[in-house]
Amino acid sequence: MPDYIAPRRDMNFVLNEVLKIEESYSGFEYYQDKVSAELFNQYLDVAADFCQNEILPLNAVGDRQGCSLKDGVVTTPDGFKAAYDKYVELGFPSLTAREEFGGQGLPNLLRTAIQEMTTACNWAWGMYPSLSHGAMRTINHHGTEQQKQIYLPKLISGQWTGTMCLTEAQAGSDLGQVRTKAVPNENGSYAISGEKIFISAGDHDLAENIVHIVLARLPNAPAGTRGISLFIVPKFNVDAEGNKADRNNVICSSLEHKMGIHGNATCVLNFDAARGYLIGPEHKGLLCMFTFMNAARLSTATQGLAISEASYQGALAYAKDRLALRALGGAQFPEKAADPIIVHPAVRSMLLTQKAFAEGGRILTYLIAHWVDVAGVTQDAAEKKKIEDLLALLTPIAKAFLTEMGVECSKHGMQVFGGHGYISEHGMEQLARDMRIACLYEGTTEIQAIDLLGRKILKSDGVLLNNFTGMIEHFIAEHQNQTGIQPMLSKLSELLAEWKSLTDFVAEKAKTNPDETGAASVDYLYFSGYVTLAYVWAKAAQVAQSQIAAGSTDEFYQAKLATAQFYYSKLLNRTKTHAANILEGGEVVFSLDPEAFKFD
Numbered sequence: 001m002p003d004y005i006a007p008r009r010d011m012n013f014v015l016n017e018v019l020k021i022e023e024s025y026s027g028f029e030y031y032q033d034k035v036s037a038e039l040f041n042q043y044l045d046v047a048a049d050f051c052q053n054e055i056l057p058l059n060a061v062g063d064r065q066g067c068s069l070k071d072g073v074v075t076t077p078d079g080f081k082a083a084y085d086k087y088v089e090l091g092f093p094s095l096t097a098r099e100e101f102g103g104q105g106l107p108n109l110l111r112t113a114i115q116e117m118t119t120a121c122n123w124a125w126g127m128y129p130s131l132s133h134g135a136m137r138t139i140n141h142h143g144t145e146q147q148k149q150i151y152l153p154k155l156i157s158g159q160w161t162g163t164m165c166l167t168e169a170q171a172g173s174d175l176g177q178v179r180t181k182a183v184p185n186e187n188g189s190y191a192i193s194g195e196k197i198f199i200s201a202g203d204h205d206l207a208e209n210i211v212h213i214v215l216a217r218l219p220n221a222p223a224g225t226r227g228i229s230l231f232i233v234p235k236f237n238v239d240a241e242g243n244k245a246d247r248n249n250v251i252c253s254s255l256e257h258k259m260g261i262h263g264n265a266t267c268v269l270n271f272d273a274a275r276g277y278l279i280g281p282e283h284k285g286l287l288c289m290f291t292f293m294n295a296a297r298l299s300t301a302t303q304g305l306a307i308s309e310a311s312y313q314g315a316l317a318y319a320k321d322r323l324a325l326r327a328l329g330g331a332q333f334p335e336k337a338a339d340p341i342i343v344h345p346a347v348r349s350m351l352l353t354q355k356a357f358a359e360g361g362r363i364l365t366y367l368i369a370h371w372v373d374v375a376g377v378t379q380d381a382a383e384k385k386k387i388e389d390l391l392a393l394l395t396p397i398a399k400a401f402l403t404e405m406g407v408e409c410s411k412h413g414m415q416v417f418g419g420h421g422y423i424s425e426h427g428m429e430q431l432a433r434d435m436r437i438a439c440l441y442e443g444t445t446e447i448q449a450i451d452l453l454g455r456k457i458l459k460s461d462g463v464l465l466n467n468f469t470g471m472i473e474h475f476i477a478e479h480q481n482q483t484g485i486q487p488m489l490s491k492l493s494e495l496l497a498e499w500k501s502l503t504d505f506v507a508e509k510a511k512t513n514p515d516e517t518g519a520a521s522v523d524y525l526y527f528s529g530y531v532t533l534a535y536v537w538a539k540a541a542q543v544a545q546s547q548i549a550a551g552s553t554d555e556f557y558q559a560k561l562a563t564a565q566f567y568y569s570k571l572l573n574r575t576k577t578h579a580a581n582i583l584e585g586g587e588v589v590f591s592l593d594p595e596a597f598k599f600d
Contacts, residue, residue: 011116011362044113047092051121058122058263063424076204101153111133115299135164138230150242151238165214173447195253196269203265230289249275305362312409319347322341356564476492488564491568
């Protein structure tokens with residue numbers, strides 16, 4: 001595993017200089033006395049120490065050992081449970097939970113920054129506690145007061161963990177095909193029967209109980225997604241006081257054999273008349289489940305950022321140390337047998353690409369986490385609606401784009417190492433294997449693309465897009481006199497106009513052929529992702545250029561500005577290909593009859 005050092009300087013740049021957390025949270029009573037640069041530093045320093053010294057050394061261990069299932073008992077890799085116990089002892093599970101149930105009430109933004117570090121150090125381990133937060137949010141938003149009192153304190157303390165159970169063999173992203181049944185019992189509970197697959201952290205030995213959030217159908221429920229309800233199904237039954245009781249009839253029947261994240265138990269769970277409890281209204285389970293799913297999708301975006309950073313750090317250290325060939329312009333280190341490979345343009349380009357996606361992704365994920373916080377506490381209905389619209393638009397963009405870029409960055413990390421990148425002892429190939437799942441779970445890139453273009457953009461008649469582009473246009477106008485970043489702002493303005501033009505083009509074609517939406521959606525998502533990252537990079541460049549103009553000689557700001565310029569000069573050109581693909585239309589996609597797809 002490559003060494004990892006938490007990028008605290010850049011984290012603080014985003015938190016304190018781009019987002020200005022002390023100012024941006026100060027207007028909300030809920031966060032009074034809970035947000036300061038000093039407080040965030042204290043938590044992040046402790047988290048960095050924990051991640052680098054406790055779970056980073058376990059990353060390769062977990063990859064080699066994986067999890068085991070014997071006699072119905074799932075065991076995690078060596079050291080995982082001890083690390084989890086320390087994580088709980090440090091109070092991390094309770095950071096962002098509501099205070100009335102034992103939480104500390106701190107912003108989700110802080111947990112996002114911590115999750116970045118846990119994922120970068122040990123993705124598989126980090127999934128165990130991270131899934132609990134989605135379960136907490138779902139119960140807090142949709143559960144009864146009794147359900148909150150029973151389940152939230154133990155989830156918040158970390159004594160229990162949570163999962164979400166959606167997928168079935170015949171129902172992946174098409175949840176309308178879910179077959180798991182929920183039959184009412186006389187005591188008000190339900191007998192849940194069915195099989196769920198691909199359940200991350202579905203069973204393990206880290207916590208004393210696991211709270212499953214499960215989609216199932218009531219008797220005589222309507223077909224499709226309108227007939228799905230949501231249930232709480234604990235691994236161990238719970239009494240009225242919230243204490244663990246007898247074992248429930250939910251069993252891990254097998255562990256999935258996976259490409260990566262071997263240290264996380266991905267389970268096939270069998271529910272055999274397991275006792276469950278309805279959460280939310282009957283037949284509204286999918287709507288309630290989106291509370292969990294959207295949190296998971298934003299968490300997955302953070303995973304893309306984390307692996308981009310981890311792979312960049314590993315590649316950078318190697319590129320500075322590995323000697324191979326001479327610089328094309330002449331020896332840069334004549335005293336050495338060869339020059340470090342960082343002198344070669346191709347290597348520098350890969351490193352800058354990783355750096356641009358990692359640091360740009362950090363701004364985007366932290367910004368979204370901040371908006372989640374504001375939406376949760378603001379008393380201004382108009383502000384709440386505006387932010388929720390922004391989150392609806394940016395969730396599929398962040399989830400899909402940052403994970404796809406994480407895959408690219410992990411590829412570059414291996415490539416910088418050359419043949420050594422393919423060897424497991426260096427850890428770069430593990431990053432690539434672990435990263436690949438993020439483009440698949442919580443809705444594939446293609447599912448996110450159709451959600452973005454079909455549901456969010458076209459169904460809103462472009463309102464969600466116009467809200468976001470209007471915010472960017474305001475930023476451009478606000479800084480139009482800052483000469484140092486004018487080329488970026490000009491390019492960003494051009495891209496906004498093109499984004500709207502492409503949207504109008506697809507909307508018009510889709511009027512006569514709905515398949516045009518699907519044919520354009522993936523290119524549209526990539527285009528949207530590059531422009532969105534261009535916006536956050538413009539924000540970073542604006543701050544850095546202002547510091548330089550004020551006389552700062554800190555190399556950090558020079559590097560930030562140079563990376564922004566690389567993004568605008570080299571990476572934004574990719575939008576041209578995606579735009580051309582969209583304008584080509586979808587006719588050629590359907591030119592081959594399905595029966596003509598053959599391999600013989």
